[in-house]
Amino acid sequence: MIREFADEMSQGMKKNVRKHFREYLLGMMIPPEIRRKSISNISSLVSEYDQSTINRAFHGVDPQTLDRNYIAFLKSVIGKHRVQFIGDDTLLEHPGSKVMESVGWFYDRKKGSSVLAHQPVTSCLYDMDAHEFYPFLFRLYRKRDDSGDEFRTKIEIMGEIFKIAQDNFNIAGKVVDSWYSSFKFLGNNFVTEMKSNRKASFENLGKMTKKNSDLFLTMDEILESTFLFLDRDSEIL
DSSP: OHHHHHHHHTTTSOHHHHHHHHHHHHHTTSOTTTSOOOHHHHHHHHOSSOHHHHHHHHHTOOHHHHHHHHHHHHHHHHTTOEEEEEEEEOOEEOTTOTTSTTOEEEEETTTTEEEEEEEEEEEEEEETTTTEEEEOOOEEEOOHHHHGGGOOOHHHHHHHHHHHHHHHSEEEEEEEOGGGOOHHHHOSSEEEOOOTTOEEOSSOOOSOOTTTGGGOEEHHHHHHHHHHHHHTTOSOO
């Protein structure tokens, strides 16, 4: 099954790349308690070649071809089903690995400090008819100093991933982290957590302007009004 899936994902790539991609995918199935997942460990367990050979072949994988093949696979599984788009980001910590490409210092909210890590913007698709989750695409976020003229915000990256999902699937709505709760990105039919300083309206007023700003409330103001209604024994709630 792994061989068939690997061959399907690597269609259109060079023969040696496809072979080592299959070995890499097989190596990723190794339980972490048996061996830490790394190119050298995968090479020693599933390949007759030196790790440098697998490493070169792995870097020969065309990410655009891989994306196209994976999207085609998902479309064959999901079909016309209604889909929820789920978006977030995470940190993949790499202590002491300053030489790794795209690694940078990012703030870890759980630790309360900055860590050396990759920060991928991630996504998932939920098939609302089959009740199944499928990992979708991800893109690495790079800080402005490391990106130069190619810098994109996390919201811009998430917007790009969502556009690809929208072009290929029957998207019914989106569920995203509070970081992506911007008017421009959210659109209609969304679920998100609002930051306490973000303002929202109970009516469809579009973007907040000077003329309608008094009709927008922060989450703290909304909660304050809610408790005020409760204290007054209002019949509104």
